[in-house]
Amino acid sequence: MKYLEMAIDAAKSLGAEYADIRIHKTTSESIFLRNMSLKNTAQQEVFGYGVRVFKNGAWGFAHSNVFTDDAVTKTVNRAYELALQSGRLKYGDGLKLATERSYIDTYRTPFEIDPFQVPLSQKVELMMDVNKTLLNYNDIKQTLFLMECQKDEKLFASTLGTRLDLTTLLVEPMLRATAVTTKDSQSRSFREGGKAAGWEYIEQINWQEKAEKIAQEAIMKANADSLGEEEQRTLLLDPIHLSLTMHESVGHPTELDRVLGWEADFAGISFATPEKLGNFQYGSKLVNFIADNTLQGGLATAGYDDDGVPNQKWYIIKDGILKEYGTTRDTAPLLNLQMSRGCNRATSYFDFPINRIPNLYLQPGKQDLSPNDLIADTEDAVLIEGQGSFSIDQHRVNFQFGGDMFWEIKNGKKIRPLKKIIYKSNNPEFWNSVDAICDNRYFRTFGVTNCGKGQPGQRGRMTHGAALTRFRNIRVGGSQ
């Protein structure tokens, strides 16, 4: 598109030290079914461009949805003016940008069936059949089925000479059933988050089986008991649950912008400060966290980030030791790092890219260990499946999590369902209490599509993963 070159030329002629333009079109389809009422069946399109200009070690960013020569020039000029204003209050002697070379490349999310080509009626019928199954249970009073498909097409050009053509695709189903019994009201969900894939992901799910399972477990949960007072217990956490725990307690604390204090006014800072790199025992020796923006199906897998840095794979935590952060071109030099890890991403054309969590997963255990083996090896514990309540302090140390389904384990067996279970912990104590992780045959992922961060707020996407993991001596109890 001619506007790429026009914007870059205009920024160069103004004297920008660096500039880029991102033309970004987001096309999405959402279907929201509540019981048997189609609350929303919608297609959306958002199309525009954002221009970043770096001058005197400071940023300016302007955006527009008007595609004319005049509008593009005005947008570049405005970004330049804002960079000059930022330069009045610049970061020390000015920010530096990490070294990067130019790339000319294309990326497409691999898929078999384009979700936008699947007839809407087929999608709606599938959803209605599932909700009908749920509502066949007398105690199920509310069912929510949400289906989202999204395509992001980006053209990126920078003054480094980079020219990128990137298209990513995601599909995300979310199903929830709420039971109301004489004892209580409780919900159970089927939710594995978003996948960078086509409609084939939806087709491989056995929806009727999932619906029967969540309906039965919602009712079971409503009639279940809770636990009494909080006490030190063993926890078994399933991959979907752990994806949220790792997102909050490992993903966010290892974003370099948080570490540097750039998020102090809103999302907060991080206890995982630079002097801890290479020596801090974040978790037990079994704990390895891998950042991998090349992960197939990963929501942060896009070829390149919005700095024009290629996707990479690296250790955040290795053998329990904090090794590295997720970085961007403007944060990496502040730790004297030559290169960025490519974690700068914006949600829409009008958003300024910010330091985001990469795809991040807990490496499965190296010894053969199945979930059944692990349960059989556990005398007294609570098994938590799925995601529930979550809350963590602004330094990312103290946290409390709930879950979606809870089971009491006694003498190596699942003996009864539980409800309203919460656990509290201190971040490094929690990860240091890991003493067993199932092997990679049981590894599952969860794609986050609503990671709220930044001022103004943006919704980020990334994928997490794990296998069933055991934690010892965690404070676990029932809520009120």
Add this chain to the structure above:
Amino acid sequence: MKDKMMKCGELVKRICKADDFTLQIGHSQDLHTRFAQNAITQHIDGESLRSGSWTVSGGVNLKVAFGNKTGSASVNQLDEESIISLVKKAENIAKINKPDPEYVASEGKHTLREMEKPAVATVNLSVEKIVDGIEKCIKNAERKDGKLSGISEKHVRSNYMLTKNGFEGYDESASYSHSMTIKKKGIETKVYRAVSDYDRFSMNELIERLNEQFDSLNEPEPYEKGRLPVIMRPQAVLHWLNYLVWTLQQREADDGLNPYTGQIGKHFFGDKFSLKSTISDPHISAPLFTNNGLPAEDTEWIVNGVIKKMQADRYYAKKKGIKPASLFNLVIEGGDTSEQEMMKKVKRGVILNNLWYIRPIDAKTGEWTGLTRDGVLYFEDGKIKKAVTNFRWNEVLHDATKRILALGPAYQILPHATIPTIMIDDFNFVDVTTF
């Protein structure tokens, strides 16, 4: 923008063949200046057609219906070609969709009150002036050897709605907000204020409040968990209520999904607690109409602890024979007790500047969790003694209103929110943090 929006409305009226339609257009001109570590780190300007700050859906949204089969589409362009394509897309979806048993026809004509023009001082606020304000704040932080981070934001917004059945409304608003956190070693605290009229905003006053909070804190000492009386300042109360009011839903109550089942007209909250939305106070922002296509009107939600009304959409309101209602601004009735007087009411307690990361634990019981943030002050015998480390709390929030000991004067913290300091007895602190 109004002319462009109305022209788009005319076009939709002319070409849309559906039995019913609702067109909504949102436009926003936004300037964001973000700073951290005493420097500007982001600077964003632009205008856009979008429906909300956290969403990526286009601001030109059309919902159509053929009988009770509905379809929606949105774009972020207003040119004729885009609108023609938008209408076709929404119609095509509706034609092949399944019927919606809960469909209700769009709202008809209503007489709306006269629109107040957005404040000129806000609309004309320049980037240079915003940076001047931030510079003043950073210099203040440097004098205290602290690091400042935060954001200054200016928004000028317009909103248009048109239905096949005759509703037409146009509204404009503007706002300026400034948020800042100062941090020095173990001390961190934040202040925030948003106004619709920049002439009513004083950066000096906000800096003074920041300094008062900062100077009152020293390196926090650990304090044990347990139930304690708390004095929640307006920022903390706002954070708390945002979550509480979100659950005040009639349909969920009737379905047995929230704590308010069967509680309408009953004394469910504490008798010192009253909540309303108003269009009658010229200083409190209120839209001309809500998303339902209904004129915003004075609504009492909770009066002296009695639930008078809950939120209900048009479908559910019709089914129940009640008026649809949605909360559009937040007014909590204040009192006249000063913080000094509050401290004398109990032997000991804590003052909370803010709350953080509030999430539900259980939807049915209304139990929530969260933490304290931005400084916790321990007081004893009527006097502040020291800063203490942050707490985690788990509370049934509506029950906590039954333990309100006193209310301070209401303070306008947002253009659409007036909130007092609230003193609550026996707040349930279940854990402590390390800082």
